Amino acid sequence: MWRAPALLLGIALFGAGAAAAAPSAGEQLAFDRAKGNCLTCHDIEGGDSPGNVGPALHDMKKRFPDRAGLIAIISDETRRNPQTVMPPFRRNLILTDEEINAIVDFLYTQ
Amino acid sequence: MLRKILLLGALALGAAHPARAADTVDPKAELKAFRDYFVGRFPKVPLDDFVNGPYSMDAGLRKQWKAIEEFPPYEFAVDKGKELFSTPFANRKTYGDCFPDKGIGVRQNYPYFDAKSGEVITLELALNQCRAANGEKPLDYVEDDMAALTAYMAFTSRGKRFDIKIPDDPRALAAYRKGEEYFYTRRGQLNFSCASCHVQAAGHHIRTEVLAPALGLMAAMPIYRSEWGGMGTTSRRFVTCNSQVRAEPLAPQDELYRDVEYFLTYMGNGLPVSGPGARP
Numbered sequence: 107m108w109r110a111p112a113l114l115l116g117i118a119l120f121g122a123g124a125a126a127a128a129p130s131a132g133e134q135l136a137f138d139r140a141k142g143n144c145l146t147c148h149d150i151e152g153g154d155s156p157g158n159v160g161p162a163l164h165d166m167k168k169r170f171p172d173r174a175g176l177i178a179i180i181s182d183e184t185r186r187n188p189q190t191v192m193p194p195f196r197r198n199l200i201l202t203d204e205e206i207n208a209i210v211d212f213l214y215t216q
Numbered sequence: 217m218l219r220k221i222l223l224l225g226a227l228a229l230g231a232a233h234p235a236r237a238a239d240t241v242d243p244k245a246e247l248k249a250f251r252d253y254f255v256g257r258f259p260k261v262p263l264d265d266f267v268n269g270p271y272s273m274d275a276g277l278r279k280q281w282k283a284i285e286e287f288p289p290y291e292f293a294v295d296k297g298k299e300l301f302s303t304p305f306a307n308r309k310t311y312g313d314c315f316p317d318k319g320i321g322v323r324q325n326y327p328y329f330d331a332k333s334g335e336v337i338t339l340e341l342a343l344n345q346c347r348a349a350n351g352e353k354p355l356d357y358v359e360d361d362m363a364a365l366t367a368y369m370a371f372t373s374r375g376k377r378f379d380i381k382i383p384d385d386p387r388a389l390a391a392y393r394k395g396e397e398y399f400y401t402r403r404g405q406l407n408f409s410c411a412s413c414h415v416q417a418a419g420h421h422i423r424t425e426v427l428a429p430a431l432g433l434m435a436a437m438p439i440y441r442s443e444w445g446g447m448g449t450t451s452r453r454f455v456t457c458n459s460q461v462r463a464e465p466l467a468p469q470d471e472l473y474r475d476v477e478y479f480l481t482y483m484g485n486g487l488p489v490s491g492p493g494a495r496p
Contacts (some may be wrong), residue, residue, distance in 0.1 A: 146422045157422040184407070198405045215435040 132212025135205050142180075142201060142209050147192075151216055158182050160192060164211045173210060241389040243382045243482060244349045246396075250483045254431040257465040258419065267435035267490040269428035273419040277426055281494065290367055290440040290492040293360070293447045297368025300361060303476035305350040311365070323366075323373035323489050327380060329388040336391050336394055339366055340449055344469075357468035358455060363438045363447035370438065371490030378435065378489065380482040395479030399430075404463030410476070425496060436483040436493030441496065450477060 129137075135192070136144040137153055145153040149162035155161075170176040181196035195201040200208070223370035234280070254266060265272040271281045301319065312318035314326075326339040337345070343365055344354040355362045381443050382388050399410045413422075414430035421427075437450045448456070449470035454476065466473050 147420075155421075155424045157420065159417045159420045159422060159427075189415055189416075191408065193406040193408070198407060200405060 124206065128214075129211050132208035132210070135201070136208050136212055141197070141205065144209070156169070163213055163216050166216045170213075173214075176210055177206055180209065242390075243392055247483055247485060251431060253342050253415070254418070254429055258429070266429055266432035266487055267484070267487050269433065269493065269495065270426035270435055273429065274426045277496070280496075284494050288440075289442075289494050290438075290447060291362045293367040293438075293440065293492060294371045296360075297366070297371075299366035300365055301368050305347070305352050307350055310360050311343065311346055314342070314349065319369060320372045321376055321493070323370045324376040324378045325380070327384065327481060329383055329391060329473060330382070330476070331385060333456035334387045335471060336395075336478040336479050337467065338450070338474050339369060340451060341469050341474065357449060357451035360447060363449045363452075366449060367447065368437045370489055373489045374491075375488045378481060378485045378487055380478070380485055382482060391475045392479050392482065393477030394472060395477070398476045399479055404458065406460035406461045406463075408461040410457070410480075428478065428495075430483065432484045432487045432490075434477065435484055435487055435489055436491045436495070438491060439493040439495045441495050447492070473491075 114161065115133050131137075133152070135142045138147070144150060144163065147157040147159035149156040149158065149164070149190060151164070162166060166176070178190075180201070182194035183190045183192040184194055196206060255261075255263065258266075260267055261272045268278075268281075271278040304310050312320070316322055326342065327336045328391065329335075330337045340362055343362065344357075347354055355365075360410075382392050400411045402412065411428050411430065414433060417427050418429040419427065433452065437453065438447055439453070440447050444452075449468075451473070454473050455465040455468060
C-alpha cells in the first residue's frame with residue numbers, strides 16, 4: 107500500500123515537470139531539422155549540440171529591439187548581406203510568416 | 217581573403233564580368249589563391265593535414281578518429297575491392313589491363329581531361345569504361361562495388377601527391393571553369409553553394425558535425441561514413457550534398473559533376489592521397 111502514494115507523487119512530479127518543459131511552438135520550429143533548424147548553426151540555450159556557423163542567439167531583445175528587423179533577417183538575410191550563408195527562410199518558402207513570428211517570440215525569450 | 221576567394225568565385229560565375237572568356241582562365245593562380253585562403257585561415261593546420269577533413273579542424277574529433285583508425289571501418293571495402301580488382305572478366309582480362317601501372321598507385325592522377333572525347337574522366341567513370349570495353353555491365357556509381365574498387369585504388373595510392381593536369385586545350389579549361397561555376401553557385405531551397413559550407417563555413421560546427429575544408433576534400437574519397445553505415449563514392453557524396461541543401465541532384469557522373477570533381481581535385485594538387493577515409 108505504501109507504493110500508491112509514491113506512485114501518485116511520481117505522477118504529480120512528472121506531470122508538473124512535463125508542463126514546465128513543454129516547448130513553445132517557436133522553440134519546436136527553431137530546433138526542428140525540417141523547419142527553422144536554427145540550432146544547426148546557432149547556439150540557443152536549452153538546445154543540444156548547437157552549431158557555430160552563425161552567432162549565438164542570446165540577449166535577443168537587447169540586440170534586436172526592432173522586431174521587424176529580426177523578422178527581415180530570418181526572412182531573407184541575403185538582402186542585407188549578399189554573402190551570408192543563412193538560408194532565406196521566407197523567400198524560399200522554408201517557413202511561413204506565422205512560423206517566423208512564432209520563432210521570433212521564442213527568440214525574444216532568449 | 218574570404219572576399220577575395222568569393223570574388224574569384226563571382227568572377228567564375230561571370231554574371232557581371234563581360235570580359236570573361238575561356239582564354240582568361242588561370243587555374244594556377246586560382247589554385248594559389250584557394251590554398252592561401254585556407255592556410256591563412258587555419259595557420260595551425262599543416263598543409264598535408266587538410267586531406268583529413270574535419271579531423272584537421274577539431275581536436276576532439278581527431279582523438280575519436282585515431283581510435284577508429286585502429287580498426288578502420290573501410291578495411292572490408294579495401295579487401296573486397298582488391299578481390300574485385302584482380303578477378304578476371306569473362307574475357308579473362310582484368311581492371312588492371314585498363315589502367316597505367318596496372319591501376320596500382322594511380323589515384324592521384326584522376327580525374328583527367330581526355331583529349332579524344334573532350335571530357336573529364338573520373339576514376340569511377342574510367343572503371344565503368346573499362347568494364348564496357350571488356351563486355352561487362354556497368355556498376356552502379358553509388359553502390360558498394362564501385363566504392364570498394366575505388367577504395368582499393370586509393371589505398372594503393374596513399375601518400376602520392378595529386379597531380380591533376382589541365383592541358384592548354386580550351387575544352388579542358390571550359391570543363392574546369394564549369395566545375396568552378398557549379399562549386400560557387402547557390403542552389404536548392406536552402407540556398408547553399410558547395411563553397412557556402414566547404415569554403416565559407418569550413419571548420420565550423422553544424423550541430424555535432426564539423427564542415428570539412430574544400431582544400432583536400434577529394435583526397436579522402438571514397439569514404440566510410442558512420443552516418444551512412446557504409447561506404448560512399450564521390451558520386452554518392454555529390455548526390456547527397458545536393459539533396460541535403462534541398463536541391464535536385466544531377467545523375468551520378470553527369471558531365472557537370474565530373475567537371476566539379478576536376479576543379480575541386482585540381483585545387484588540392486600537391487596534397488597526398490588519404491583515401492579511403494572514415495568520417496562521422
